[in-house]
Amino acid sequence: MxxxxxxxxxxxxxxxxxxxxxxxxxxxxxxxxDVGADAPHSGPVFRLLDIIRQRSIAVRSADVVPPSDLDDPKRLARGAALYGEMCSGCHLAPGMEASEISQGLYPRAPDFRKGTSLSPQQAFWVIKHGIKMTGMAAWGVTHGDELIWDMVAFVGKLPSLSSADYRAAISNAPQEHEHAMHATGQGEPGGGRQ
Ligand code: HEC
CATH class of the missing domain: 1.20.5 (Single alpha-helices involved in coiled-coils or other helix-helix interfaces)
Known part of the structure; x- marks a missing residue:
């Protein structure tokens, strides 16, 4: 029964x-x-994706160990060059108007003049691996870990820079950045994940 x-x-x-x-x-x-980038996610979908993103980044970056020299001026100079060349179009920079891509992206790229709530380890993980379906690329496919730490270091400094400081950082920066997996021997696509 x-x-x-x-x-x-x-x-x-x-x-x-x-x-x-x-x-x-x-x-x-x-x-x-509606998958259109000009129609925001519904509340429940937004909250679900936000939790997935936060937990994924927190868990995957837990074992990343930052270098002790994030304040090193050479690192910051290299980071400035990379940032000016590859990141400012979406994440903006002191003295810059909002770009067309920064206004049309969904989700929006955080404006790093206001800083980031991510720890250096988490920022490293995001820059290296990117975030699916957001426009944030995996820069680790073409850049070694040391260059990614250079960018983490510079992103950390950005909120304290005036537009004159930023212009100086960009123009003093080394001109050519090595696409340097080969130089560092790290960051092979599909290789070890840190
Ligand atoms: C084509 C536009 C675009 C470019 C270029 C770009 N990003 Fe992003 N980035 C994004 C978007 C969009 C997000 C937000 C993703 C999300 O909300 O899940 C993001 C997120 C991030 C985050 C996480 C920040 C946070 O507070 O959550 C970091 C760190 C970051 N990007 C660094 C960089 C760096 C460094 C570069 C240059 C090498 C770069 N990005 C280039 C679009 C871009």
Whole structure:
């Protein structure tokens, strides 16, 4: 008696689950979700993606060990060059107007003039691996770990720079950045994850 009742409950549960999944599939197939970058996520989707991003970054960056010389002027100079060349278009910089891409991105790229809430380890992980479906690329595919730490160091300094400081940092910066996996021997695509 009781086993046939629990079988009936199991069957009802399966029917409810299948109906729910079928309903979700119908909504997906009908194109109900707007993937356009000019239509914000609904509240629940936004909160879910935000938790996924935060937990993924926190867990994956937990074992990253930052170098002790993030304040080294040579590191900051290299970081300035890389930032001016590859990052400021989306993340902006002191003295810069909002760019067209920075206004059209969704999610928006954080404006680093206001700093970041990420720790250096977390920033390193994000710069190296990127974030899926956001426009934030995996710079570790083409840059070794040392260059990524240079960028982490410079991003940390950015909020304290005036536009004159920033211009000076960019113009004093080394002109050519080595695309330096080969120079450092690190960061092979698909290689070890730090
Ligand atoms: C094409 C635009 C674009 C470029 C270029 C770009 N980023 Fe990003 N970046 C983004 C977006 C968008 C996000 C936010 C992703 C999100 O909200 O999940 C982001 C997030 C980040 C974060 C996480 C910040 C936080 O507070 O959560 C860091 C660190 C970062 N980028 C560093 C860089 C660096 C360093 C460069 C240059 C090497 C760079 N980005 C180039 C678009 C860009």
């Amino acid at each position: 009781s086993s046939s009742r629990s079988l009936a409950r199991l069957r009802n549960g399966l029917i409810v689950a299948a109906t729910g999944l079928g309903g979700i599939w119908l909504l997906i197939y009908a194109g109900a979700y």
